[in-house]
Amino acid sequence: MTEKPTIEAYEGPAGGWGSAKSVARHVFEQGAQRIAPHLHQQNKPEGFACVSCAWAKPAEPHPLEFCENGLKATAWELGTPTIGAEFFAKHSATELRTWPDHDLEKAGRLTEPMRFDHATDRWMPVSWDEAFAQIGRDLQRVDPHRAVFYASGRASLETSYLYALFARMFGSNNLPDSSNMCHETTSVALPQSIGIPVGTVRLEDFSTTDLCMFFGQNTGSNSPRMLHQLEEVRKREIPVITFNPLRERGLERFTNPQNPLQMATGQEIEISTQYHQVEAGGDLAALTGLCKSVLALDDAAREGGSHRVLDVEFIARHTHGFEALESFLRGTAWSEIEAKSGLTRAAIEEAAFVYARASSVLAMYGMGLTQHRNGVATVHMLMNLLLMRGNIGRDGAGICPVRGHSNVQGQRTVGISEKPELVPLDRLAEQYAFEPPRWEGMSTVDVCRAVVDRRVEAFIGLGGNFLRAVPETGMMEESWPDIDLTVQIATKLNRTHLINGRSAWLLPCRGRIEIDEQASGPQAVTIEDSTACIHGSRGVAAPSRGNLLSEPRIVAGLAAATLPPNPKIDWDHVTQDYARIRDLIEATYPDQFERFNERMWTPGGFPRPLAARKREWNTDTGKANFLLPQNAGLTSHDLDLKDGDLRLITLRSNDQFNTTIYGYRDRFRGVEGTRMVLFISETDMRRFSLSEGQEVSLVSEAGDGIERVVAGLRVTRTNIPAGCVGGYYPECNPLMALAHFAKESKVPAAKSVPVSIRI
Ligand SMILES: Nc1nc2c(c(=O)[nH]1)N[C@H]1C(S)=C(S)[C@@H](COP(=O)(O)OP(=O)(O)OC[C@H]3O[C@@H](n4cnc5c(=O)[nH]c(N)nc54)[C@H](O)[C@@H]3O)O[C@H]1N2
Ligand SMILES: Nc1nc2c(c(=O)[nH]1)N[C@H]1C(S)=C(S)[C@@H](COP(=O)(O)OP(=O)(O)OC[C@H]3O[C@@H](n4cnc5c(=O)[nH]c(N)nc54)[C@H](O)[C@@H]3O)O[C@H]1N2
Ligand SMILES: [Mo]
Numbered sequence: 001m002t003e004k005p006t007i008e009a010y011e012g013p014a015g016g017w018g019s020a021k022s023v024a025r026h027v028f029e030q031g032a033q034r035i036a037p038h039l040h041q042q043n044k045p046e047g048f049a050c051v052s053c054a055w056a057k058p059a060e061p062h063p064l065e066f067c068e069n070g071l072k073a074t075a076w077e078l079g080t081p082t083i084g085a086e087f088f089a090k091h092s093a094t095e096l097r098t099w100p101d102h103d104l105e106k107a108g109r110l111t112e113p114m115r116f117d118h119a120t121d122r123w124m125p126v127s128w129d130e131a132f133a134q135i136g137r138d139l140q141r142v143d144p145h146r147a148v149f150y151a152s153g154r155a156s157l158e159t160s161y162l163y164a165l166f167a168r169m170f171g172s173n174n175l176p177d178s179s180n181m182c183h184e185t186t187s188v189a190l191p192q193s194i195g196i197p198v199g200t201v202r203l204e205d206f207s208t209t210d211l212c213m214f215f216g217q218n219t220g221s222n223s224p225r226m227l228h229q230l231e232e233v234r235k236r237e238i239p240v241i242t243f244n245p246l247r248e249r250g251l252e253r254f255t256n257p258q259n260p261l262q263m264a265t266g267q268e269i270e271i272s273t274q275y276h277q278v279e280a281g282g283d284l285a286a287l288t289g290l291c292k293s294v295l296a297l298d299d300a301a302r303e304g305g306s307h308r309v310l311d312v313e314f315i316a317r318h319t320h321g322f323e324a325l326e327s328f329l330r331g332t333a334w335s336e337i338e339a340k341s342g343l344t345r346a347a348i349e350e351a352a353f354v355y356a357r358a359s360s361v362l363a364m365y366g367m368g369l370t371q372h373r374n375g376v377a378t379v380h381m382l383m384n385l386l387l388m389r390g391n392i393g394r395d396g397a398g399i400c401p402v403r404g405h406s407n408v409q410g411q412r413t414v415g416i417s418e419k420p421e422l423v424p425l426d427r428l429a430e431q432y433a434f435e436p437p438r439w440e441g442m443s444t445v446d447v448c449r450a451v452v453d454r455r456v457e458a459f460i461g462l463g464g465n466f467l468r469a470v471p472e473t474g475m476m477e478e479s480w481p482d483i484d485l486t487v488q489i490a491t492k493l494n495r496t497h498l499i500n501g502r503s504a505w506l507l508p509c510r511g512r513i514e515i516d517e518q519a520s521g522p523q524a525v526t527i528e529d530s531t532a533c534i535h536g537s538r539g540v541a542a543p544s545r546g547n548l549l550s551e552p553r554i555v556a557g558l559a560a561a562t563l564p565p566n567p568k569i570d571w572d573h574v575t576q577d578y579a580r581i582r583d584l585i586e587a588t589y590p591d592q593f594e595r596f597n598e599r600m601w602t603p604g605g606f607p608r609p610l611a612a613r614k615r616e617w618n619t620d621t622g623k624a625n626f627l628l629p630q631n632a633g634l635t636s637h638d639l640d641l642k643d644g645d646l647r648l649i650t651l652r653s654n655d656q657f658n659t660t661i662y663g664y665r666d667r668f669r670g671v672e673g674t675r676m677v678l679f680i681s682e683t684d685m686r687r688f689s690l691s692e693g694q695e696v697s698l699v700s701e702a703g704d705g706i707e708r709v710v711a712g713l714r715v716t717r718t719n720i721p722a723g724c725v726g727g728y729y730p731e732c733n734p735l736m737a738l739a740h741f742a743k744e745s746k747v748p749a750a751k752s753v754p755v756s757i758r759i
Contacts, residue, residue, distance in 0.1 A: 005664075005674035007693075007716050034541060035078045038513065041540045042066040042074060043225075045603045048513050049527050049537035051077055051154060052657060054403035055223040056203045056531040059604025067224035069654070072662045076492075077511040081108030082545050083493065085125045088114065092121040093498045101468065101730070102661035105492040110508035111546025116500045123497075123506060128549065128557065131505055136561025138485045138503050139458055144171030144437065146457040148447050151177040151416050152464030153408025156512065156525035156537070158581040159551040160407070161588075162574075163462055164415035164423075166559040169434055169566070173441030175416050178464060179408050180444035185370035185745040186401040187412065189379035193387075193625050194399070195618030196610050197422075198409055200392055201362055201400035202531045203604070206233055208396030211358035213351075214242040214272070215283055215382065216368010216751070217402045220250010220668060221654040223530075226364075226402070227254050227271075234269050239358070241351050242272040244368060245280050245649065246679070246726065247719050249668035274351055279342030280647045280724040281372050281636035281752040286341040286348060287381040288634060292329040293352030294388050309356045314390030318615055321626035325384055328628050340634045342721050360396030361386065370401075371750040372636035375742040380627040387624055393615035403530040404658075410528030413592065413608070414585055418443050427588055432568045443746045448472060448738055451479050458485040459501065460558070462551070465494040465659040471736030471748045474708065489554050491544075494659060509551045514543040516550045520577035523550070526600050533605030534593075552578060637752040645701045646684065648753040650729040650736075659730050671716070678757075679718035679726035687722075688757055690715045698727065701754040702737035709758070710735055725755070 041047030043057045043066060050057075050066060052073035066074070087107065093116070096104065113131045114123040139147065149167035151160060167175050179187065187197040194200075206212075206229040219226050230240065231254060242251045252275070253268040278286050298309035315322050334345045341348070355361060363386055369378045383399060391397040403409050415423050418441030425436045442450060448470050450456045459466075467476055477499050480486070486501030491511050510516060516523040516539045524538040549557070556571035574580040579597050586593040592608050599606040611617065617624050637647065652658075653666035653675065665672050669679075678696060690696065694715045700708035710732055720726060729750065740749045 005714065006672045007677065007714070008670045034080055035075050038078070038540050039066065039071065039074070042070060045601060046538065048540055049406060049535050050074070051406055051512050053223045053225075054406050054408060054530045055225045056529045056533060057535055057605065058203055062228060067227075069221065069224055069657070073657055074513060076105070076660065076662060077513050078541050079108065081106075082111045083108045084111035084546060088123040093123070093500070094121055096493070097495070097498045100661070101495060101659055102663065104494055105660055107493060109491055109544040109546070110493060110506065111544070111548070112508060113547065114506045116504035116506070128547070131507060132557040132561040134503070135485070135487055135505055135558060139170070139562045142458040142485065145174070145439075146455060147172050148174045148176070148442065148456055148459045149462070150444070150447070150459065150464060150466060151175070151411055151462040153178045153405025153411055154463050154512070155411065155551055156407060156527055157410045157414050157534070157585060158525050158578050159462070159555055160411040160416050161414040161581060161585050162552055162555045162559070165428070165432070165569070166555055166563070168428065168436045169432065169559070169563050171437050173418055173420050173437050173439060174447070175441055176418050176444040176447055177408070177411055177416050178405060178469070179412060180746065181469060181748055181750075182367065182404045182408065183370055183401050184443070185375035185379060185742050185747050188745040189376045190383070190399070190401075192619065193380055193383040193627055194392065194612040195616075195624075196612045197412070198532050198610065199400045199530065200398035200610060200613050202533070202607065203229065205362060205396050205398060209233065209360050209362045210238060210396065211354060211361045212238065212240045213355070213361065213363045214240065214244070214251060215363065215365040216244060217364050217366030218248045218250060218652065220248060220254070221652060222366065223402050224250065230254065230271055231269055234271060239273040239354050240271055241274040241276070241354060243276045243278045243283060243286055245277055245721050245724050247275065247277070251275070274354070276343055276347055276351060277719070277721055279721045280649050282341035282343070283369055284340075284374055284378045284381055284629060284636045285337045285634040286343055287378065287385055288329065288332055289334070289337040289341060289343070289345070289348035290352045290355065291325070291381065291385050291388060292332060292337070293349045294356055294385070295326065295329050297352065297356045310388055311390035315388070318390075318617065318624050319387055319626060320621040320623040324628060325626040332634070336634055355385070356389070360394065361389070361391045362396070362398060362400055363391075364400045364402055366402045368751055369636075370742070370745075370747055372752050373740070373742055373749050374629065374633075374636040375747060376744040377629040378636050381629070384626050387626060392624070393613055398613075400530070407527035409530065409532065410526075410534070413528055414589070424588060431584075431587055432566060434566065444470065445738060445741050445746045445748060448476060451476060451483065452738070454479065454482050456483050459483055460487045460489075461496065462489050462555070465496045467496040467499055468494065468659040468730040468733065471733060471740070471750075472738040473730070473733045475738070487558075489551065492660075507554050508546065508548050509554055510539070510543050510548045512537055513539055514541050515539040518550070518553075518576050518578070523578045524600070525578060526582070528608070529605060532608040532610055534600065534608065535605040536600040552581065637749065641754055642701065645754055645756050646723060646725045648698065648732060648735065648755045649724060649726045650732045650750045650753065651726050653728055674714065675728045675731055676712050676714060677716045677727065678713040679716050679720055681720050681722045681724070682717055683722035684725070685715065685717060688759075690757070690759075692717055697758040698732070698735055698755045699758050700735040700737060701756050702740060704737060704739070706737070708735050708737070
């Protein structure tokens with residue numbers, strides 16, 4: 001299956017020839033004929049929105065507005081292999097469970113709706129009518145409190161809106177989505193700080209900013225098109241400061257594969273001008289140190305009679321809580337900041353000095369902040385840093401949570417949320433003449449807990465690989481077969497489809513890149529990017545072989561079969577022409593989606609109105625709030641480790657999209673042919689007497705007496721702070737205890753899993 005693993009330092013830049021080669025290989029392996037003609041239509045105003053990351057798509061796109069990983073995603077969706085009745089007659093679920101994630105998806109696109117036959121341990125083809133009718137009958141027997149409507153962030157605004165409506169008409173607010181494992185920390189923290197749940201940065205801000213800061217976001221692998229903006233920023237000699245335990249290549253240097261001169265000459269652009277290898281979970285302390293330094297610089301300016309460093313006018317007019325922050329900062333000792341961040345005072349002051357001199361600052365962050373116990377407090381502290389100098393609501397400044405899936409932000413915008421207070425329920429009640437449920441639904445970790453406690457009767461999955469993506473995968477797989485009804489809407493086979501409820505269905509859908517022909521003609525859909533701009537996306541490739549339906553049709557089919565007829569919505573009619581769904585969205589959210597159908601093809605997308613961009617604050621105080629950590633500890637993990645324990649960061653490689661494993665080449669980290677590695681510092685190798693290449697196990701140290709082990713990890717010497725180790729997600733997910741999540745947002749704390757090494 002895999003070649004002999006090799007691990008050696010990668011000397012090249014991000015992008016460059018390595019990226020070009022990697023792309024060519026994926027296009028070739030997946031079937032070049034079907035893919036190549038469509039590459040130039042990726043992220044173009046009239047083309048399709050990439051199915052990989054959520055980064056913004058510019059109004060004036062580059063000739064080829066895509067990246068290595070976007071191409072892999074396109075190739076993976078459009079690849080020619082398919083799997084149908086023959087494949088499933090040959091392979092039982094028990095057998096397929098022994099296949100690695102990579103091989104399962106690589107087998108090809110699903111081709112027909114299927115029902116799982118427990119007697120023969122196999123998926124069996126059924127008709128769509130039969131599937132809808134039986135699922136509808138099964139669902140009607142389920143208590144809405146015990147039904148879960150999960151979504152992974154790729155589905156369009158149209159699909160997502162219908163899906164949320166279906167769940168609520170069924171009587172359930174159990175609408176968790178992948179952002180519960182991802183940027184939910186942002187969605188909780190930012191409304192408290194600045195009154196909106198999303199970032200304020202737009203693409204144009206990169207042309208006027210004076211400083212870019214990165215906290216725990218791996219641009220080169222996970223949002224590589226942002227390297228275009230960073231290239232431009234660096235050409236203007238704007239500094240970039242990074243906080244990350246690992247030296248991520250895409251944040252160090254970059255060669256633009258679309259720039260012939262750079263490619264020919266091997267010219268590299270330095271990205272980060274300062275790189276701070278903070279400890280895993282050390283950002284809350286590091287940010288506290290940054291804020292403390294800014295205060296000290298302001299003290300010095302005041303004493304010296306020079307220009308203030310704090311934006312006193314902004315603080316007075318627009319904020320609340322500065323005095324409390326000030327006394328917190330003055331009362332926090334540098335010794336504590338240094339101990340908890342793993343950085344020296346001098347290093348933090350060096351970053352603060354550049355920050356204090358920049359007039360407009362952009363702060364980007366990702367899972368390195370959100371997937372921690374104190375993630376919410378950390379995002380608050382980052383916001384505090386920006387607010388101190390009024391770095392919000394003006395050009396070139398703002399906060400930029402870099403989102404994951406291509407429409408994960410949009411799903412929340414159109415009602416996929418377990419939190420009823422975030423959804424305009426009264427308006428829905430009026431629009432569709434029904435009484436929506438008002439109770440608080442389950443988040444992803446709540447669902448996991450409920451599955452383990454046998455409190456879930458039905459699980460519908462709109463995309464995703466739930467059982468691989470969540471924590472506590474061992475216990476989850478054990479409990480899952482006790483669910484009465486499991487339905488998965490998917491493009492490709494994954495492990496979640498091999499562990500099934502009593503009545504189990506697998507419904508294959510078309511992908512966004514494929515032409516979607518309905519009664520009124522070919523359809524387009526819309527998505528929202530990380531900068532809150534809404535884009536149209538039109539399928540361009542012939543649909544994959546087989547008996548596939550589009551996602552809106554599948555959701556409509558399920559809804560029509562399950563719900564009593566409602567004169568206010570004709571599920572079949574609205575999915576004959578998706579413009580009708582957009583009209584419904586506009587009727588529910590008139591401020592956000594004004595003239596939706598007309599504006600959806602605006603080049604660069606049309607921006608949603610965001611109050612904080614105008615310095616209007618929809619918070620409890622009517623101001624932007626400076627907020628302090630609620631508990632005394634200054635770390636993002638707040639779990640004390642026993643001597644000898646380590647903090648495990650679970651990581652994405654450059655050859656995967658979440659649980660979709662494209663291959664075994666993590667080029668930037670020099671790992672090839674395996675994913676079973678343990679990234680560890682030289683210091684810890686000596687401390688535990690380990691040698692390079694040795695195989696060890698990791699044991700979870702969650703302190704609850706449950707034994708969780710991942711074996712067969714190759715010791716790999718890495719430039720990472722002592723005390724922290726790294727391993728790949730999802731291979732390391734069995735180590736994550738369900739109870740170990742961000743306190744206020746319930747995002748699993750995947751970046752600080754307490755572990756020990758067993759030899
Ligand atoms: N190609 C590709 N693109 C993707 C994805 C993919 O899997 N593949 N996934 C998509 C999804 S759903 C998401 S959510 C995003 C995820 O994109 P990112 O937010 O970049 O998430 P990760 O790669 O999990 O980790 C980000 C970085 O956090 C650093 N880190 C870990 N712990 C800490 C810490 O305590 N402090 C700091 N400062 N840094 C830390 C890690 O070293 C890593 O560089 O990407 C999206 N885009
Ligand atoms: N340890 C650890 N765990 C993590 C993370 C981490 O950093 N560390 N990250 C978390 C994060 S941020 C996220 S977002 C989750 C996500 O984790 P996943 O659940 O893996 O997310 P997806 O990439 O959506 O799921 C992949 C599956 O979606 C299906 N699919 C692909 N395209 C489509 C489509 O167009 N329509 C439909 N219906 N299905 C499709 C395919 O069947 C594919 O197998 O994992 C989380 N889990
Ligand atoms: Mo994500």
